[in-house]
Amino acid sequence: MDFTTVRERLLYFFGGLLSRCFYRVAAHGADNLPSGGCLLLPNHISWIDAIVLQLACPRRVRYVIDQEFYHKPWLKPLLQTVGCIPIDTRHARSAIKAATEQLAAGEVVCLFPEGQLTRSGTLLRLRRGYEVIAQHANVPVVPVWLDRLWGSIFSYQGGKFFTKWPREFPYRVSVAFGNPLEPAGADIATIREELLKLGEFCYSRRSLLDRHLAEASVRGLKRHRFSTAVIDGLDHTELSRAKLLGAAVALGRFLRKEFSDRRIAIVLPASKGSMVANLAVVLADKVPVDLNFTMGRAANEFCCRRAELGVAITATAFVERLKDFPWPDRVLKLDELMPRLKSRILFWWMMAIFCPTWILLRLLKVPKTGGHSEASLLFTSGSTGDPKGAVLSHRNIVGNVSQFREMLDARKDDAILASLPFFHSFGATVTLWYPMMEGVRIVTYPNPLEVAKNAALIQKYKLTLLLATPTFLRGYLRKAEPQQLRSLRLIITGAEKLPLDLAKAFEERFQQRVYEGYGLTETSPVVSTNLPDPKPKRGELFQPSSRLGSVGKMAPGIAAEIRDPETDQKLSLRDTGMIWFRGVNIFEGYLDDPQRTAAVLRDGWLKTGDVGRFDEDGFLYIEGRLSRFSKIGGEMVPHESVENKIVDILGLAGKDERLIAIMGVQDEAKGEALVLLSAFDADLAQLRDKLRDAGFPNLWIPKKICRVESIPVMASGKLDLRKCQELAVQSK
Numbered sequence: 001m002d003f004t005t006v007r008e009r010l011l012y013f014f015g016g017l018l019s020r021c022f023y024r025v026a027a028h029g030a031d032n033l034p035s036g037g038c039l040l041l042p043n044h045i046s047w048i049d050a051i052v053l054q055l056a057c058p059r060r061v062r063y064v065i066d067q068e069f070y071h072k073p074w075l076k077p078l079l080q081t082v083g084c085i086p087i088d089t090r091h092a093r094s095a096i097k098a099a100t101e102q103l104a105a106g107e108v109v110c111l112f113p114e115g116q117l118t119r120s121g122t123l124l125r126l127r128r129g130y131e132v133i134a135q136h137a138n139v140p141v142v143p144v145w146l147d148r149l150w151g152s153i154f155s156y157q158g159g160k161f162f163t164k165w166p167r168e169f170p171y172r173v174s175v176a177f178g179n180p181l182e183p184a185g186a187d188i189a190t191i192r193e194e195l196l197k198l199g200e201f202c203y204s205r206r207s208l209l210d211r212h213l214a215e216a217s218v219r220g221l222k223r224h225r226f227s228t229a230v231i232d233g234l235d236h237t238e239l240s241r242a243k244l245l246g247a248a249v250a251l252g253r254f255l256r257k258e259f260s261d262r263r264i265a266i267v268l269p270a271s272k273g274s275m276v277a278n279l280a281v282v283l284a285d286k287v288p289v290d291l292n293f294t295m296g297r298a299a300n301e302f303c304c305r306r307a308e309l310g311v312a313i314t315a316t317a318f319v320e321r322l323k324d325f326p327w328p329d330r331v332l333k334l335d336e337l338m339p340r341l342k343s344r345i346l347f348w349w350m351m352a353i354f355c356p357t358w359i360l361l362r363l364l365k366v367p368k369t370g371g372h373s374e375a376s377l378l379f380t381s382g383s384t385g386d387p388k389g390a391v392l393s394h395r396n397i398v399g400n401v402s403q404f405r406e407m408l409d410a411r412k413d414d415a416i417l418a419s420l421p422f423f424h425s426f427g428a429t430v431t432l433w434y435p436m437m438e439g440v441r442i443v444t445y446p447n448p449l450e451v452a453k454n455a456a457l458i459q460k461y462k463l464t465l466l467l468a469t470p471t472f473l474r475g476y477l478r479k480a481e482p483q484q485l486r487s488l489r490l491i492i493t494g495a496e497k498l499p500l501d502l503a504k505a506f507e508e509r510f511q512q513r514v515y516e517g518y519g520l521t522e523t524s525p526v527v528s529t530n531l532p533d534p535k536p537k538r539g540e541l542f543q544p545s546s547r548l549g550s551v552g553k554m555a556p557g558i559a560a561e562i563r564d565p566e567t568d569q570k571l572s573l574r575d576t577g578m579i580w581f582r583g584v585n586i587f588e589g590y591l592d593d594p595q596r597t598a599a600v601l602r603d604g605w606l607k608t609g610d611v612g613r614f615d616e617d618g619f620l621y622i623e624g625r626l627s628r629f630s631k632i633g634g635e636m637v638p639h640e641s642v643e644n645k646i647v648d649i650l651g652l653a654g655k656d657e658r659l660i661a662i663m664g665v666q667d668e669a670k671g672e673a674l675v676l677l678s679a680f681d682a683d684l685a686q687l688r689d690k691l692r693d694a695g696f697p698n699l700w701i702p703k704k705i706c707r708v709e710s711i712p713v714m715a716s717g718k719l720d721l722r723k724c725q726e727l728a729v730q731s732k
Contacts, residue, residue: 024170027056028201029177034140037103038180040110041130041191042144043199044117046154047161049146053110056175062102064095064111064133085109096133103137110144113191119534119543121150121157121406122553123195125617126188140180143194147174147202150406150556156534157409174202189572192618196559197582203557204584209402212370213394213433214282215361216401220437221245222357229435230272230418233445233457239272241439246349247276249364250341252283263287263377265304265312265328269446270418270427273334277313278422278432282375283364289377290423292387293322294714299387301326303379306389306591370394372588378425380521389591390425390521399584400524401434403555407529408465408490415441416465417458419448419472425525426494430467440465451475455484462487469495470502471713473514477505485510492517492529496718497622497640500548501653518551518622522606524585528552528620550619558583561605562613565626565636573614576623580605611638628721630664630672632699639664642674642700649690650682658711661719662702663728675728676702679710706731 040061042053054061064085085098099109111133114124134141151157151167176198181190208216221229225242232238239247255264264281266288268274274290281288289307291300303309304326311330319331338345351360375394379387416435420427435442443461445454448468455476458466466488468476473493476485491506491514498516506514517529530546530553546552554560562577563570571577586606589597600607611629612622628639639662646652652659659679667673676682684705691701712723 024172025052025055026172026174027177028174029179030056030058032177032179033057033059033108033142034180036106037137037139038108039099039103039130039134039137039139039141040108040144040177041113041141041195042110042146043123043195044112044114045121045146045149046117046152048152048154049112049149050110052146052149052173053144053175056177057108059108062099062107062109064099064109096129096136099133100137103133103139109133116541116543117156118150119156119536120531120545120553121155121409121556122545123192123199123618124543126191128188130191131183131186131188134183134186138183141183141186141191142180143178143191143198145174145176145178145195145198145202147176147199148206149173159409159534174205176202187572188616189574189614192614193559193561193573196554200557200559200583203403204399206402209395209399209584210369210371211394211398212367213375213397214279214285214364214366215368215370216398217279217282217433217436218245218361218364218366219357220439222352222360224439225353227439228441230275231441231443231461232272233419233443233453234271237272239275241436242352243345243349244272244276244279244436245352246347247338247341247345248279248283249348249352250344251276251280251338252364253344254337254341255280255286256284259286259311259330261286261309261311263289263307263309265307265309266290266422267293267312267314267318267322267325267327268334268422269318270421270431270444271446272444273315274422275432275436275444276338277334278428279436281313283366285365285367287374287377289379290421290428292379292421292423293318293325295379295387297324297326302386303389304328306387307377307379370398374588376428377591378423378428378521388593388596391588391591392524393588396524396585396587397429397433398437399557400429400526400555401437403557403583403585404430404434404526405438406556407526407531410438410440411464414465414489415443415461415463416467417445417454417463418442419445419454420467421448424495425521426467426519429524429526448472449475452479455480458487459484464489466491468493470498471496473502473506477502477509480510482510485512488512490532491515494519494529494551499653503548513546515546516551518620520606520608522587522600522608523581523583524587526555526585527558527581528554530619544617544619547615547617547619550615550621552620553618554620555583555585558585560614560620565611565629574616576611576613578626579608579610579612579620579622581608582606630674632664632667632672632674635697635699637664637674637700639674642702645691645694645696645700646676646687649694650687658713658719661711661724663724665728665731667703673703674701675731676705677708677711677724677727678705679708681707704731 050063102109111130113126113130115127178194178198221241228238229241229244230239264286266277278288310328312328313332315335316333372393374391376392378390418431422428422432443457494517503514515530519525519527528551533545536542559582561580562573562575565578582605609626610622624638624640630637642662661677663675664672665675682705712720714720
């Protein structure tokens with residue numbers, strides 16, 4: 001045995017012992033590694049990825065490393081000892097040859113295909129160099145995922161390396177090895193898809209995700225118990241995090257003692273009372289059901305029957321306001337009940353301050369795990385039929401809060417305007433449960449449409465995060481002054497597509513960029529969002545975190561597939577097709593509706609109903625809802641694309657309200673035909689001519705115009721597809 005081999009073995013032995021003092025690495029799928037040569041392709045999160053990967057891998061790994069680092073005097077002897085292969089991306093031939101020789105000799109070679117450390121925690125664009133090496137050596141390619149390293153002191157989380165404290169000691173990390181792929185089938189889209197699936201596999205095994213929602217909330221509130229939890233935008237009263245917990249505990253114990261109902265309705269707008277009520281119901285080990293009081297009597301009667309709701313929590317003012325609401329037999333009014341619990345609130349407030357968390361959790365009889373049991377029930381708006389009750393589990397909500405936390409990377413001074421109602425899934429997760437668990441201050445206001453008052457609150461309390469729909473943002477354009485929004489650092493919009501003209505007008509007026517996100521009630525709801533681009537260091541490649549027209553990159557721990565809308569055959573992520581997701585945030589199903597549940601949930605995968613694609617950097621583009629496509633003459637025609645073209649041709653961009661909508665109706669000749677619903681007088685012949693002159697396909701041109709008083713929309717600004725379809729059918 002020569003001296004070099006002895007030195008290498010000693011380095012691995014003592015280096016391994018030292019590394020294991022600081023890290024606990026759980027390896028998954030190590031038996032997937034072929035016995036001969038293979039090329040490992042891991043994601044690149046931190047400066048110690050190579051060490052962690054070697055701890056997980058049962059075989060020695062030869063790393064392909066950037067020549068700049070390889071030749072650093074204090075690193076080169078070490079890197080030479082472990083057999084690293086230096087590469088100059090401009091002259092890579094010698095490195096490819098060296099890597100090929102190592103692979104041919106049966107060695108395990110690792111190349112980080114992103115080519116650089118991530119500055120955002122997300123998977124970057126994959127570089128093509130690995131394909132050349134794999135094809136030259138003709139060896140299997142094994143995707144590898146390194147999980148939980150984002151947040152370590154060696155990652156860029158928080159905008160800096162090294163100068164932060166480790167979150168735990170020893171630090172727990174997961175490494176998952178995927179199935180080997182043949183070089184010919186290991187294209188970039190396939191590798192990205194496999195890496196995302198491995199990321200979902202690792203993320204779903206994080207132990208913290210099994211916490212009961214009540215435990216996660218109690219721990220979050222206790223962690224910052226003296227800071228302000230919520231400010232009520234109506235009367236400007238405040239609740240500290242400890243007092244919020246004390247009030248919720250007192251109410252929760254009352255609910256547990258007085259009512260045996262499994263689910264309890266909450267009929268309140270965004271407010272401190274609504275926060276207390278939701279937390280109290282969860283602490284009572286019951287299920288909160290925030291009802292959408294804007295849906296109308298018939299829809300809410302359906303919701304109450306389906307969820308078997310016999311108790312509702314509300315306030316006197318709201319009972320007087322909602323004259324036609326189908327109230328259940330027992331109605332609890334917070335303004336009457338909470339004063340009677342004053343002494344109990346005081347006691348539990350003190351307990352929230354002084355009692356150790358683990359003792360408090362035992363006193364409150366909070367279950368040790370939540371798992372897949374029902375934690376919350378949210379009814380969809382019913383834009384295409386009766387409302388559907390989406391059952392969200394404890395894992396769903398705790399997991400999605402964790403995903404959003406990693407994406408947002410909140411600062412200590414961040415504060416959120418909570419004006420979205422909690423019956424809206426985005427409002428529930430991001431402005432209710434996320435602030436409780438993560439210590440972010442919120443200011444509530446009951447009506448997101450009153451933008452002048454919302455803008456005043458942003459200015460008064462120097463809020464930094466605004467979550468809204470495009471419909472609400474149009475109101476800010478009309479009624480808010482630029483200085484009122486100056487404190488905002490992040491504006492995220494969702495629920496409906498962000499029109500480019502609105503984004504441009506908003507940025508010009510307020511000098512604030514609007515970032516579009518995407519989610520569904522069935523995904524708890526956050527799936528993806530655009531975020532501000534990290535500033536590159538000198539000599540580094542630009543790493544985009546936003547891209548115009550997309551809905552951003554996916555949250556960590558979500559896997560995706562693109563499938564044919566008709567056959568469900570799997571396509572490449574780069575193709576346009578039906579989007580399917582899998583992850584800890586995917587809901588448990590629709591309440592007492594096995595048929596509709598089976599239509600969207602298959603083997604843990606969610607069929608979103610949205611048609612879209614991914615680009616090479618991992619940005620998701622939504623082309624439209626499948627229900628918003630018509631099959632005409634064998635061709636799929638997207639309604640939204642037709643609408644956008646008509647808006648452009650007729651100069652309707654920038655209008656405050658929606659003036660047109662395209663719907664499909666049955667047609668004997670072509671299968672379907674397009675009907676244009678128009679809230680103004682439009683000439684069909686002139687429109688047809690303009691569309692043809694613009695080079696629009698004949699199949700995409702509306703066959704008929706239906707004049708309506710207004711385009712039916714829901715409270716969030718979404719099209720009411722059911723009512724629109726009824727109008728289109730009546731026009732035949």
